[in-house]
Amino acid sequence: MTLDLEPGTTVLLGRNGAGKSTLCRMLTGIERPDDGKLVRNGRELTRAEDWRAHHADTGWLPQHLAAPLSMRVEHYLRYASWLKRVTPTDVEMRVDESLRRTDLADQRARRLGQLSGGMLRRAGIAQAVVHEPRLLVLDEPTVGLDPEQRARFHDIVRTLAADRIVFISTHLLEDVEAFPGRVVVLNNGTVCYDATTEELADRGRRVRREGADASRSEQGAGSGYDGSPHLDLRAGFLDVLAASDRRLNATHPRQEGDRPGEDSSRTFGQPDA
Amino acid sequence: MPRPLFLEIPPRLGLIGALGVALCLPIAYVGRWDQWLGLWTETQKHTGTAFIFALPAAAAVGAFLGATTARNGMDSMRQAAGRNALQVQARAVLEPAAWTTVGYLLGATPGLVATSFSAEYGRPALLPVLAQVACICAVTIIGQVAGSRLPWYLGAPICALAVYLLLGFLSFNADSILLAMTPIDERRVTFQPVLAWVLGLQTVFWLTVALHVLMRRVGAKRVSSAALIAAGLVATPLLAITPETRGVDLAATELRCEVTSGAPAGETDSPAGTKSLASSLCLPRGKEIVRKQLGPELHLATNLLAGLLPKVTYVDDEAAGISAEVNRDIEEITSREEALDADVVSLSQASDISAYAYLDTDQVHYGLVAYFIPRVASTASGDGAERGSEVADLRPLASPTDVLWRWYLTEAGAKTDGSGPFGGPTLDPRFLNYDSHESDLAFFSDLDADARADWFHEHADQIRTGSLTWEAFEH
Numbered sequence: 206m207t208l209d210l211e212p213g214t215t216v217l218l219g220r221n222g223a224g225k226s227t228l229c230r231m232l233t234g235i236e237r238p239d240d241g242k243l244v245r246n247g248r249e250l251t252r253a254e255d256w257r258a259h260h261a262d263t264g265w266l267p268q269h270l271a272a273p274l275s276m277r278v279e280h281y282l283r284y285a286s287w288l289k290r291v292t293p294t295d296v297e298m299r300v301d302e303s304l305r306r307t308d309l310a311d312q313r314a315r316r317l318g319q320l321s322g323g324m325l326r327r328a329g330i331a332q333a334v335v336h337e338p339r340l341l342v343l344d345e346p347t348v349g350l351d352p353e354q355r356a357r358f359h360d361i362v363r364t365l366a367a368d369r370i371v372f373i374s375t376h377l378l379e380d381v382e383a384f385p386g387r388v389v390v391l392n393n394g395t396v397c398y399d400a401t402t403e404e405l406a407d408r409g410r411r412v413r414r415e416g417a418d419a420s421r422s423e424q425g426a427g428s429g430y431d432g433s434p435h436l437d438l439r440a441g442f443l444d445v446l447a448a449s450d451r452r453l454n455a456t457h458p459r460q461e462g463d464r465p466g467e468d469s470s471r472t473f474g475q476p477d478a
Numbered sequence: 479m480p481r482p483l484f485l486e487i488p489p490r491l492g493l494i495g496a497l498g499v500a501l502c503l504p505i506a507y508v509g510r511w512d513q514w515l516g517l518w519t520e521t522q523k524h525t526g527t528a529f530i531f532a533l534p535a536a537a538a539v540g541a542f543l544g545a546t547t548a549r550n551g552m553d554s555m556r557q558a559a560g561r562n563a564l565q566v567q568a569r570a571v572l573e574p575a576a577w578t579t580v581g582y583l584l585g586a587t588p589g590l591v592a593t594s595f596s597a598e599y600g601r602p603a604l605l606p607v608l609a610q611v612a613c614i615c616a617v618t619i620i621g622q623v624a625g626s627r628l629p630w631y632l633g634a635p636i637c638a639l640a641v642y643l644l645l646g647f648l649s650f651n652a653d654s655i656l657l658a659m660t661p662i663d664e665r666r667v668t669f670q671p672v673l674a675w676v677l678g679l680q681t682v683f684w685l686t687v688a689l690h691v692l693m694r695r696v697g698a699k700r701v702s703s704a705a706l707i708a709a710g711l712v713a714t715p716l717l718a719i720t721p722e723t724r725g726v727d728l729a730a731t732e733l734r735c736e737v738t739s740g741a742p743a744g745e746t747d748s749p750a751g752t753k754s755l756a757s758s759l760c761l762p763r764g765k766e767i768v769r770k771q772l773g774p775e776l777h778l779a780t781n782l783l784a785g786l787l788p789k790v791t792y793v794d795d796e797a798a799g800i801s802a803e804v805n806r807d808i809e810e811i812t813s814r815e816e817a818l819d820a821d822v823v824s825l826s827q828a829s830d831i832s833a834y835a836y837l838d839t840d841q842v843h844y845g846l847v848a849y850f851i852p853r854v855a856s857t858a859s860g861d862g863a864e865r866g867s868e869v870a871d872l873r874p875l876a877s878p879t880d881v882l883w884r885w886y887l888t889e890a891g892a893k894t895d896g897s898g899p900f901g902g903p904t905l906d907p908r909f910l911n912y913d914s915h916e917s918d919l920a921f922f923s924d925l926d927a928d929a930r931a932d933w934f935h936e937h938a939d940q941i942r943t944g945s946l947t948w949e950a951f952e953h
Contacts, residue, residue: 235557253563261560271551275488284486288559288566336560 206396210340214366214384216402217374218442219391225374226268228391229344232372233265245340261290264333268344268374270325274318278309278328281317282335289336303331307361323354327361334365341365343373347380359383378438381405390445397449406434409441416440486552487543487573495539495574496581499614502531503585512836514589516596516767519671519727520835522606525586529610529662530645532585533617536578538638540618541625543574545633548626563696571692574622575615582614598766600730605677609661612684617641619688623695658716659683669731669764669797669804670724676716683712730764731797731804733811738777738792756780758791758820760811765794767835775839775890779846782889784927785934786850786941791815794825823849840892841899847886852944853903854879873911878946880910881919918951 208228219225230236231243234256243250243259250259272281282300291299304310307327312320317328326346333341343362347355363384365371373380381388381402388405390398398405413436485492506528507514514520547553547570559566590602621641625633648656649664656662661680663672686709693702738757757780759773776792793811797804812822829845831837854877876884884905887894896904904910912919925933933950940946 233558235554257560257562259560260558263558263560265558267554271549271554273488273547273550273552275490275550285555288555288561290560332555 206391206394208389208396208399210370210372211387212339212368212370214362214371214373214386215389216381216384216387217372217389217391218376218381219374220446221376223391224394225376225391226344229265229267229342229372229374232340232342233263234259235265261336262338262340264336264338264341266326266329266333266341266343266346268348270329272317272325272328275316277314277316278304278320278331279313281328282332285332285335289338291336299335299337303335306334306364307331308357321354323350323357326350326354326358330358330361330365339369341369341371343371345375346373347375347377355379356383378435378442381438381442382435390442390449392446392449393453395449397452398445402438405441405445406437407441408444409437409439412440412444413437485573486547486569487577491543491546492573492577492580495543496577496584498539499532499535499578499581500585502535503528503582504588506531507589511592512834512838513666514835515592516598516835517668517764518593518597518600518602519668519730519764520666521589521593522603523663523666525589526606526610526661526663528585529613529660530642530649532582533614533645533660534638534642536581536614536618537621537641538634539578539581540574540621541628541633541637542630543577544622544625545628545630549630553626564692564698567692567696571619571622571688571695575618575688578614578618579611582610586610596767598769599763603671605674605681606661606672609677609680609684612681612688613661616684616688616691619691623691654719654721655717657721658719659713665721667724669727669762669800671727673719673723673725676719676723679712679716683709683716686712726801726804727764728801728803731762731800731807733760733793733807734763734766735760735791735811735815736769736773738773738780757787757789758815760791760793762794762797765796768794768831768837771837771839772831772842775837775842776846778890779843779850781927782886783850783934785931785936786938787821789818789820791820791822792825792828793822794831796826796831798826838899839890840902843887843890843892844898844902847883847890851879851882851886851941853877853883854944854946873909876905876910876912876915878918878948878950879941879944880905881912881915881922881951882941882946885919885922915948915951918948921951 210232217225217228227236231238234243234250245255245259248255250256276284279300282303283296286296286299300313301310304313307330309324309327309331312324312328317325320328326349330343330346333343346362347358350358359380362371362373366384366386371384373384375381385402388398388400388402389396503525507524510524514524552570556566556570586607594602621633621637624637627633628636645656645660645662648660649662653664657664657672658676659680661672661677686705690702690705690709693699693705696702735758738759757776759769759776761769761772776790780787780790791811793808793815795808798808799805815822825831828849829842831842883903884894887903887905892898893902894905896902896906896909922930922933934941937946937950940950
């Protein structure tokens with residue numbers, strides 16, 4: 206695959222096991238590619254200093270945030286600042302700023318273990334942005350959050366995306382709707398779709414209209430297109446996957462155990478195991 | 479203004495780990511307080527020996543803290559750090575090492591403080607402490623690295639057990655390697671500390687081991703290999719040393735003589751008589767603390783045995799044979815005292831007090847009485863029935879020296895029923911048959927100091943040659 210990231214939000218969609226988390230870890234530099242290269246600002250990351258500089262300018266919120274629960278929020282952020290080479294004189298200012306951005310200013314003295322799931326996720330965001338990175342990678346950031354917490358989380362990430370690259374891996378269409386911008390669909394380790402949210406919705410709309418027309422012609426009036434943007438996105442995504450599977454099956458005939466070609470509608474929407 | 483960075487390890491956990499290490503030390507040395515309290519060399523040696531328990535604890539603490547930080551996401555944060563890997567990993571391993579070092583210092587402090595209040599000579603040596611800190615840091619770091627790959631409930635016990643078994647194996651099977659490679663000194667040789675260069679090399683060895691583990695963790699293979707080779711090079715001369723490769727603390731062996739006087743606290747001076755005889759006690763400066771306890775006991779012995787001992791100089795010659803200077807010092811004092819008509823008594827022969835900071839006074843008097851009044855063996859009892867008794871009496875018949883021993887030890891306040899320290903004689907009537915000689919004992923006990931001194935003077939040769947008979951008690 207080749208993927209260029211630009212400032213703004215990029216949402217990565219894909220089935221479970223498509224390689225979303227692996228791609229996120231490679232973007233952050235936690236996992237190094239066996240093959241291929243990572244280029245940042247026109248410079249290939251090869252030397253240790255390049256990787257360190259990349260780490261220092263990248264924020265990372267893993268899918269499973271294993272946080273030191275006995276630690277206080279402000280200490281957690283101070284430690285993240287140290288790891289990310291924030292100048293000691295700036296640490297307190299950065300900690301305050303990230304707490305403010307994530308609405309955790311009043312929670313700074315609490316231990317991470319005392320926070321709710323949503324707050325803990327926001328603390329994760331706070332540590333990911335405490336050093337003002339230009340690349341922010343969020344892997345399944347809203348899994349496990351209730352609708353209110355999710356909405357709040359979306360607001361925070363939208364604010365952060367104003368002046369940096371925010372790369373969000375998700376399997377929730379609600380996240381795609383929340384971050385209108387670029388959508389990348391990953392299937393079996395390859396980028397099978399790279400367009401805007403609107404284009405994906407248009408594709409779904411077309412598919413659904415065609416389906417509604419076919420249904421009407423078979424059953425008569427009564428089962429027309431309902432105009433739901435959420436269902437449009439879903440239909441667009443499923444259509445992309447189905448097309449990708451068809452291509453993959455044509456290139457590599459399906460064998461038992463292969464992921465390509467399985468029924469996209471059955472796996473989409475299920476949280477990662 | 480920048481605020482200090484917080485610790486990676488929650489202080490609560492670090493403190494628990496430190497206390498775990500700290501507790502292992504006093505457990506190992508407090509019970510033997512009589513061997514080290516007031517003697518710096520012995521205090522530091524005992525705290526060092528306690529390492530056999532502290533090192534496994536340090537490995538377990540390192541493993542526990544390593545596993546805890548790995549589990550709570552610290553490792554993944556470190557992986558994504560923008561900082562130099564050496565800085566990140568050094569911080570990760572040094573915090574547990576710092577906690578166990580704090581534990582070691584906490585555990586050793588009671589012993590050092592107690593000795594600082596009671597010591598009459600010397601001062602703590604820095605090198606053994608440095609070697610011990612380096613060793614405990616390295617073991618903690620090894621534990622931390624091993625433990626971060628395992629769950630704590632496996633890593634901590636496995637690391638502790640591995641270190642304990644290794645130390646135990648070396649202690650029982652290869653103590654020269656244990657002494658060479660670790661600051662654990664199990665030998666009791668008061669005036670022969672481990673050589674400074676040995677401790678220095680041990681410090682360097684353990685630091686290079688720690689560096690090797692750290693660099694391996696960082697992924698700096700060249701530096702890691704270089705550290706390993708350096709550790710091997712440092713270990714080479716260490717492996718050549720034997721338990722006898724020791725220095726001599728000459729200043730501590732210097733003998734200082736003082737006239738003994740006074741009585742132990744709570745007792746009256748010269749309880750057995752009115753005339754107080756002087757004796758001298760020559761002690762190495764390193765054992766000066768013994769004087770305040772031993773002096774009154776020797777004074778008491780000299781007065782009780784007045785007549786038998788005209789003038790005595792007691793010399794603690796524990797350091798004899800260590801070096802020519804020490805031997806010359808002892809010979810000079812012996813010649814000087816003999817020129818003053820004093821009997822020079824070697825404490826190593828009269829009453830072994832070597833390497834004890836606090837004495838068992840019963841033991842001292844058992845040694846003294848055995849030295850000054852050679853005991854004539856008790857004779858086997860005849861059949862009680864032969865002597866008209868209805869019940870057979872199997873108690874041995876007391877000898878004249880038994881009467882003198884029993885009197886002396888009773889006057890000195892030492893136990894005579896066999897319940898004293900190892901080697902204590904059984905002189906009570908339930909063990910020895912005094913039936914025919916109660917009047918002899920009463921006669922001797924009733925003598926006043928001058929009369930007893932005259933009696934001793936009169937029978938001194940018989941006592942020394944072991945030819946004392948009951949006739950000596952006839953009155």
